[in-house]
Amino acid sequence: KSYEFIQTTEPRPGVGQITLNRPKALNALSTPLIIELNSALQAFDASPSVSVVVLTGSDRAFAAGADIKEMANLSFSEAYTTSFIESWSYLTTNIKKPIIGAVSGHALGGGCELALMCDVLYCTESANFGQPEIKLGTIPGAGGSQRLTRAIGKSRAMELILTGKGFSGKEAGEWGVAARTFKDYDELMEAALKTAETIAGHSKVAIRAAKEVVNKSQDLPLRDGVEYERRVFHSLFGSEDQKVGMKAFAEKKKPEWTHQ
Numbered sequence: 001k002s003y004e005f006i007q008t009t010e011p012r013p014g015v016g017q018i019t020l021n022r023p024k025a026l027n028a029l030s031t032p033l034i035i036e037l038n039s040a041l042q043a044f045d046a047s048p049s050v051s052v053v054v055l056t057g058s059d060r061a062f063a064a065g066a067d068i069k070e071m072a073n074l075s076f077s078e079a080y081t082t083s084f085i086e087s088w089s090y091l092t093t094n095i096k097k098p099i100i101g102a103v104s105g106h107a108l109g110g111g112c113e114l115a116l117m118c119d120v121l122y123c124t125e126s127a128n129f130g131q132p133e134i135k136l137g138t139i140p141g142a143g144g145s146q147r148l149t150r151a152i153g154k155s156r157a158m159e160l161i162l163t164g165k166g167f168s169g170k171e172a173g174e175w176g177v178a179a180r181t182f183k184d185y186d187e188l189m190e191a192a193l194k195t196a197e198t199i200a201g202h203s204k205v206a207i208r209a210a211k212e213v214v215n216k217s218q219d220l221p222l223r224d225g226v227e228y229e230r231r232v233f234h235s236l237f238g239s240e241d242q243k244v245g246m247k248a249f250a251e252k253k254k255p256e257w258t259h260q
């Protein structure tokens with residue numbers, strides 16, 4: 001399928017890549033772009049040939065935010081009755097396969113929020129993250145105040161969101177926002193695709209369960225989360241791949257997953 005504002009490819013076995021591609025506006029996340037993004041995510045999530053999705057932008061910009069020109073004249077009632085921005089949550093609420101975000105350049109406002117929604121985040125050291133909404137007379141609206149605060153703590157998040165000042169990819173790595181940081185875009189993409197390929201080599205049933213239980217840690221109190229994990233862990237004794245994996249270990253062989 002061809003899109004106007006994004007590109008999709010399957011660069012490695014089991015890996016689907018979505019590249020935000022609206023260079024004239026530094027990948028500003030307009031409603032038409034988000035509709036395409038959700039459609040591509042849905043297609044990869046349903047595709048038997050894809051186990052992991054890599055989401056990236058260009059060397060210069062992951063995304064410079066929600067489209068300011070589109071929002072400028074929005075009224076309260078329009079925003080409210082159309083549930084403006086709600087469709088952005090599709091990535092976190094509907095997609096069951098892991099998403100690796102690979103950020104280079106600007107990841108501002110909604111772009112930073114989109115990056116924070118990814119399951120694993122990689123970035124370049126020089127990436128430019130930030131929640132500058134306060135400088136536009138508004139606040140983060142796609143989860144930034146919640147996800148950034150959980151990622152880096154209240155004091156740092158409060159400082160960033162109130163001043164509108166950015167933080168570098170290097171800081172994102174040091175603070176644990178990003179799992180790993182890289183010198184340049186090429187190294188970043190190579191590592192993101194390699195990690196995606198590693199994940200895609202595992203059982204689809206186990207990958208899905210692993211993402212599900214880690215995400216529960218963000219919503220549940222510890223005791224409930226541990227119990228939830230144990231229930232899902234128990235349920236995997238009902239999968240074929242648990243038998244395949246443990247038998248292969250005992251026989252010193254490579255497991256041949258049935259994905260059942």
Ligand code: HXC
Pocket residue numbers: 024025026028029064065066067068069085106108109110111113132133136139140141142
């Ligand atoms: C619409 C945008 C845009 C945006 C950049 N552009 N960001 N258009 N929405 N968020 C457009 C510019 O208008 C310009 O178009 C072109 O992209 C290139 O941008 P320049 O500003 O000329 O580039 P540069 O000087 O390199 O500066 C890069 C920048 C700056 C520092 C990233 O563009 C910038 O500050 N952008 C806005 C960042 C921001 O405030 N994001 C938060 C948005 S609010 P023309 O036509 O002039 O060439 C938000 C709300 C989230 O995200 C809450 C709900 C999700």
